[in-house]
Every structure is written in C-alpha cells, then in structure tokens.
Amino acid sequence: MGERCRLIKSADQLDGIDALILPGVGAFDPAMANLRATGLVPHLMSWGEDNRPLLGICLGLQLLFEHSDEGRDPGLGLLSGRVKRLPEGRGERIPHMGWAPLKHRGNCPLLDADTTSQWVYFVHSYAAVPSDRNDLRATAAFGDQEVTAMVWRGRLGACQFHPEKSSDAGEQMLRRWLAWLQRGAEPIQ
Structure with a gap:
C-alpha cells in the first residue's frame, strides 16, 4: 500500500512510531503471555490510554x-x-470461517458511510461483547444473532474480521485507515 511498516518486538522499538497495528491469530492467553514476555503490555496500555492510533x-x-x-x-x-x-x-460452525456482510452501527475510519454492506472474511471462535455499546461500529450475523465485527473509540479501533484477507473491501478499509492517519487521525466518538 506504499507505507513503511516495522515489526515491533520490544518496547524500545516504539520510538518514532505514529500508529500501531495489533494483529493476531491464535489464542488469548498465549498472546497476552507473549506481550508480557516482550515487555509490551504497559507500553500498549499507555499507547491506548494516551489515545494514540491503534x-x-x-x-x-x-x-x-x-x-x-x-x-x-x-x-x-x-x-x-x-x-x-x-x-x-x-x-453455524465454530470456528466461524468464511465471508459475511457487515452491518454498520456507527462511524469509524475503516467504514465507507456510503456503502451499506461490505463482505469481509472471518476466522474466529470468540467475539467481543463491549460494555459500552457506543464502541460497537459494525456487526455480522452469526446464526440468528449479531456478533461484534468492529469497535472504535477515539483513535483506538479494531475489527474481528481479517481486512488483509477480505479482497477489495478489506484493502479499501486499510487504505481509508491510512488516509485517516495522514489527515491527522481525528478521534472518532
């Protein structure tokens, strides 16, 4: 996409970083253990608390x-x-693997307000349930209910689906995020 990126393996590599992507495939406890082992947990918490783009x-x-x-x-x-x-x-099978359309619930830099339905690719067995429903920005159907597909607060956002595996729709979401960063990453409420 034409932007430089750097793999961060320790806290001292965060200097000069404007925005973070926290990717992940795997299980919750081993991922948190890895973040603790690299000393990144307090720095990620400070990053988020300081409302820096993530x-x-x-x-x-x-x-x-x-x-x-x-x-x-x-x-x-x-x-x-x-x-x-x-x-x-x-x-539905668990893990949920496959394509599903997003149902927009609010504004965020990844979503195109003019597009009502974007199909994206999921691979997951768990879904977040935000305490503050205002953080919920998109859902996807799972059987007869809706599950969290995207959350956003301020400069902190996340998607349960894989934009990098979601063809043109996912690429456009990542491009919108990069453009939002270049415009100054105005916090989204």
Whole structure:
C-alpha cells in the first residue's frame, strides 16, 4: 500500500512510531503471555490510554478487552467488556470461517458511510461483547444473532474480521485507515 511498516518486538522499538497495528491469530492467553514476555503490555496500555492510533485485527481486537472466556489472563483493558465464545446451536460452525456482510452501527475510519454492506472474511471462535455499546461500529450475523465485527473509540479501533484477507473491501478499509492517519487521525466518538 506504499507505507513503511516495522515489526515491533520490544518496547524500545516504539520510538518514532505514529500508529500501531495489533494483529493476531491464535489464542488469548498465549498472546497476552507473549506481550508480557516482550515487555509490551504497559507500553500498549499507555499507547491506548494516551489515545494514540491503534488498529487491532482479529485476536488483536480481543486483546483490547478486559477478559476472555478463552483464557484466564486479563487483556489490555483498553475497551470495557468481555470476549465470549460464539454460541453453539445457532446453525453455524465454530470456528466461524468464511465471508459475511457487515452491518454498520456507527462511524469509524475503516467504514465507507456510503456503502451499506461490505463482505469481509472471518476466522474466529470468540467475539467481543463491549460494555459500552457506543464502541460497537459494525456487526455480522452469526446464526440468528449479531456478533461484534468492529469497535472504535477515539483513535483506538479494531475489527474481528481479517481486512488483509477480505479482497477489495478489506484493502479499501486499510487504505481509508491510512488516509485517516495522514489527515491527522481525528478521534472518532
């Protein structure tokens, strides 16, 4: 996409960084253990508390919350709420793998306000349940209910789906995020 990026493996590599992407595939407790082992947890918490731009993807979204039913370790707690296992018996397989349309619930830099339905690719067994429903920006159907697909508060946002695997729609979301950063990353309420 034409932007420079750097893989951060320790806190001393955060100097000069304007925005973070917290990606993730895997399980909650091992991911938090890895962040603790690298010394990044307090720095990520400060980053979020200082309202600096951060985009979580998949497990990265889940780590932003306080707790997960998948493990016992606390999350980063940058967003209030809990991550719960997707409900059984809804006519859907777990893990939820595949394409689903987003249902917009609010404004955020990734979403195009003029597009009512964007299909994106999911791979997950857990979904966040934000305590503050104002943080919820998009949902997706899972069986007969809606689950969190995207959250946003200030300069902190995340998507449960994988934009990098979501074809043109996902690429456009990432391009909108980069453009938002270049315009000064105005906080979204």
